[in-house]
Structures are given as C-alpha cells and as structure tokens.
Amino acid sequence: MKKVLFVFGTRPEAIKMAPLIKNFSEDKHFDVKIAVTAQHREMLDQVLHFFEINVDYDLNIMKPNQSLHELTARLVSRITDDILLKEPFDFVFVQGDTTTVLATSLAAFYQKIKVIHIEAGLRSDDMYSPFPEEMNRVLTSKLTFAHFCPTKNAQQNLIKEGIKDNVFVVGNTVIDALLMGLNKINSTNEQIMFEKFKNIDFSKKIILVTCHRRENFGKPFEEICQAILSIAKQKDKTVEIVYPVHLNPNIKEYAHKWLIASNIKLISPLDYPELIWMMSKSNLILTDSGGIQEEAPSLGKPVLVLRKVTERTEGVEAGTAVLVGSNYDKICAETVKLLDNENYYSKIASASNPYGDGTTSKQIKTILKSFE
Template identity: 75%
Template sequence: MKKILFLFGTRPEAIKMAPLVKTFCLDFNFTVKVGVTAQHREMLDQVLDFFKIDVDYDLNIMKPNQSLHELTSGLILKITEDILNKEDFDYVFVQGDTTTVLAGALASFYKKIKVIHIEAGLRSHDIYSPFPEEMNRILTSKIAHIHFCPTQTAADNLDREDLKNNVFVVGNTVIDALLLGLDEIKNSSESNLINKYSNIDFNKKIILVTCHRRENFGKPFEEICDALLEISDSFKETIQIVYPVHLNPNIMKIAHEKLTRDNIKLISPLDYPDLIWMMNHSNLILTDSGGIQEEAPSLGKPVLVLREITERMEGVEAGTAILVGSNKEKIVAETSMLLLDDSYYSKISKAVNPYGDGTTSEKIKEIILANDCY
C-alpha cells in the first residue's frame, strides 16, 4: 500500500486536486493524506466543503502583506516540519504552478520523496509572465519524478527541456471537477441558484466576464472596461454582462467607477459551484483565467482570452478560444461577431475541447498502479 500526500493551497489547485483525491481514496492500494497551505483561505475552504474533502494537515500560511520571499521560505519550513517530518510518504502530488507547488516540490526533494506533478509542462516562454508562476512550474518540472501533462503540447515543452522520462499525456483534471460539480449542483442546488441570481435576466444572452490577473492592472483593465461599455451600449436590449468583480482594489475601484450600465451586473466573487453554474448558463465568456479557458469548451461556451500571452495555446489552436488581450477593438469585434453570426458562434462552441473528457483522474491512478516500480 502506497502512502501519498496531496498538497495544495489555492482554489484552482483544490478544484483540480479534488477529483484525484476522491479517485485515490476509493482505491485500497493507497493511503491518502491531504495537506493544505491555505494560500487562499476562504476560497479554498469553499471548494473543500463543496467536494467534501477532509484535510489532514492545515498549515494556514497566509499573513497580511506577505512577500514572495517570506511566503516561499515559510512554506518550505512548515511543509517540512508540520507534514513531511511526521509521516513517511511514497509520493507527494502537487498541481500547477503556485508558490505552494514549488515549495512543496522542493521540501519533498530535500526529503527524497518522489514528486508527482499534475498539469505539468505548461509554458508561456516568458519567465516574468505570468509571474512568478512560469518559473515555479519550470523549477517544479526539474524536481518532479512523474509528469502528468494535460496535452501533447505540454509534453513537447518538457521534451524540449530534455525531460523525457515518466511523461504522460492524460488531459486535465479540471474537466473531471467540472463534470462532478455540475452533477452535484443538478442533484442538490439548481433551484437555489436560480433564486439567488433572480436579478439576472437569463432570457437575454449572458456574457460572463472574469478579470483579475496582475498583468491587466491599470491601463489594460481600463481598456477592457471601455470595451465592455461599448458592447453594452451596442446590444442594450439583447444582452446582460455579468461580472463577478475581484476584491483586489486595483480591479474593484475601477470596475465600480466605470461599468455603470443597467445591463452590466457587477456581483460579488462567485464560489466554485456558483461559477460553473453561471458558466453553464452563459452564452460566451471573456476571461483572463486559465482554468476557465480549460473548462468553458466542455460546456460549449466560446472564450475570449483577456491576456496578451497564454500558456494554454491548445485552446486557441483548437478553435475553442480567441486571444484578444486588453485591446478594445479586438474585444468589441470578436464579441460582436459571436453575438451576431450564428455560424461563427457554432464553429467555436462545437470545437473539441483539447483538455480532456473527464477521465483524467482515473487515468492517473491506473498509470501509478501499472508502474509501481517508479
């Protein structure tokens, strides 16, 4: 029996780890422990509650105004002292590219524990964008013993870095989580959500917007807002723009000052179940979120990516997403095309999602079982 630790700290990590935790917990070949660093305390807890994940170790690492230097060093120390020194693990699973991932991989390496990297191989090829995530995932790849890549493109990135062993293309667990989550909502809370968002007219075309990344702060975000205003005015009677506004003051202040139209609904940030429900009830999505770029195609929702560079070019290449950055003209033009041209909308909404079919967690487990020599 293998003892494994799933280690994560943010909401996106929790979402993508949840189906893996559930899958491995159901197999008697594994003893499963869950450790959280709580980089995102409240948002993390929402996901844990929704997916009913029990936590064995909670480091609760976050402090106000913490620097990256303080966070990284503190994580390495607490992961080692509070988790790895207390139990012997065969594998530590980390997911993605957060500071928790890098610190967890490095702490495990120092203990000579094998690291399994979920969602390995993503690259923007710019070490400062996204920052510090691009360097986090590069360094984690150098440490990891097994690499589970979401796409062949990700595997090819590792190959170019001379990482050729124990690399598997399995899809992305975010699709597993999405399908699990929608089933849970359908069975328990659909009517509650309809009532909760009764101020939104779902008889109109819903444009869901999420925008919060550091690279969009300042002038880029102002241009995105200007694009939303033009779209709002051009399609006043037929659309509603729904924007769950991030609490970061760099975003919140400008959004509430500029986006003052009756058909723009500024709402509080959405819990994970609310978000996937809202995605499912939208017509198209404008986002700078990596996870949504992966999820939306499984729901048949075209995505306009509000970033100049994305490490998820597979979606753009597959035709499920369009890279528009913060360019007002591009945002307005592509949104207008999707609203007015049914054939254009259909082509994008029916494109095949390159990130998987919801069976990634099972594939990962079977690979681990089949290769017990690792």
C-alpha cells in the same frame, strides 16, 4: 499500500485535486493524506466543503502583505517540519504553478520523496508572464518524478527541455471536476441558483466576465472595462453582462468606477459551484483565467482570452478560444461577431475540447499503480 500526500493552497488547485483525491481515496492500494497551505483561505474552504474533502494538515500560511520570498521560505520550512518529517510518504502530489507547488516540490525533493506534478508542461516562454507562475512551473519540472501533462503540446514543452522520463499525456483534471461539480448541483436543486441570481435577466444572452490577473492591472484593465461598457451599450436590449468582481482593490475599485450600465451586473466573487453553474448558463465568456479556458469548451461556450499570451495555446489552436488581450478593438469586434454571426459562434462552440473528457483522474491512478 502506497502512502500519498496531496498538497495545495488555492481554489484552482483544490478544484483540480478534488477528483484525484476522490479516486485515490476510494482505492485500497493507497493511503491518502491531505495538506493545505491556504494561500486562498476563504475561497479554498468553499471548495473543500463543496467536494467534501477532509484535511489532515492545515498550515494556514498566509499573512497580510506577505512578500513572495517570505511566503516561499515559510512554506518550505512548514511543509518540511510540520508534515514531511512527521510521517513517511511515497508520493507527494502538486498541481499547477503556484508558490505552494514550487515550495512543496522543493521540500519533497530535499526529503527524497517522489514528486507527482499534475498539469505539467505548461509554458508561456516568458519568465515574467505570468509572474511568478512561469518560473514556478519550470523549476517544479526539474524536481518532478512523474509529469502528468494535459496535452501533447505540454508534453513537447518538457521534451524540449530535456525531460523525457515518466511524461504522460492524460488530459486535465479540471474537466473531471467540472462534470463532477455540475452533477452535484443538478442532483440538488438548480432552482436555488436562479433564485440567488434573480436580478440577472437570463432571457438575454449572458456574457460572463472574469478578470483579475496582475498583468491586467492599470491601463490594460481600463481598456478592458471600456470595451465591456461599449458592448453593453451597443447590445443593451439583448445582452446581460455578469461580472463577479475580484476583491483586489486594483480590480474592484476601478470596475465599480467604470462599469456603470443597466445591463452590467457587478456581483461578488462566486463560489466554485456558482461559477460553473453561471458558466453553463452563459453564451460566451471573457476571461483571463487559465482554468476557465479549459472548462468552457466542455460546456460549448466560446472564450475570449483577456491576455497577451497564454500557456494554454491548445484552446486557441483547437478553435475553442480567441486571444484578444486587453485590446479594446479586438474585444469589441470578437464579442460582437460571436453575438451576431451564428455560424462563427457555432464553429467555436462546437470545437472539440483539447483538455480531456473527464477520465484524467482514473488514468493517473492507473499509471501510478504501475510504479508499485
């Protein structure tokens, strides 16, 4: 039996780890332990509850106004002293590109424990965009024993950097989680969701907006809001825009200041099950989120990416997403085109999802067993 540790700290990590934890926990070949750093406390707890994940180690690491260097140092120290020195592990799983990922990988490396990197090989090739995620994932790749890439492009990124051993293309576990999550919702009662969001007119075309990344703070976010407002006014009789507004004051304050229209619904941040349900009811999505760029194609939802660059280039290449950045003209033109041109909409909505088919977790488990 191999002893494995899953470490994560944010909601996106928890979502993408959930199907892996389920698969490994159900297999007698693995002794599974779960550790959370709680970079996102409340949002993380929502996902843990939804997917019924029981935590063995909770570091609860976050403090108000914590700097990156302080967070990184505390994470390395706490992960080592409170977990890795307490019991032996054969593998430590990390997912993505957060500060938790880098700190965990470094701590595991110091203890000579094999690091398993989920969603490996993503690159924007700009060390400051996204910041600090691009550097986190580049450094993590140098510390990793087995790299599980979501796409061939991600695999090629690693090969270009001289990383060729134990590099596997398996798809993205976010698709596994999406299908698992929607199944849980449908097995309960979808009517609860409609009742919760009864102020939204679902007889109209729904545009879901999510925007919260640092690089969009300030002038870029102002331009994005101007575009959203213009679309709302132009399509006031046929479109409902739903925007779960991030709590960061750089976003919340200005969204409520600028986005005032009867068919713009500014709502509180959504729990994961609410978010994926809302995605399933939307016609198209405007987002700067990485995860949504991967999930939406499985639901047949076109995505307009509110970023200048994306490390998820496969979606753009496959035709499931269009990169519009914070450019007012591009956002307006592409949104209106998707709303008005049925052939254009159908082409994007029916494009094949390059991020997997929901079997990623099983593939990873099968490969890990071969290392025994």
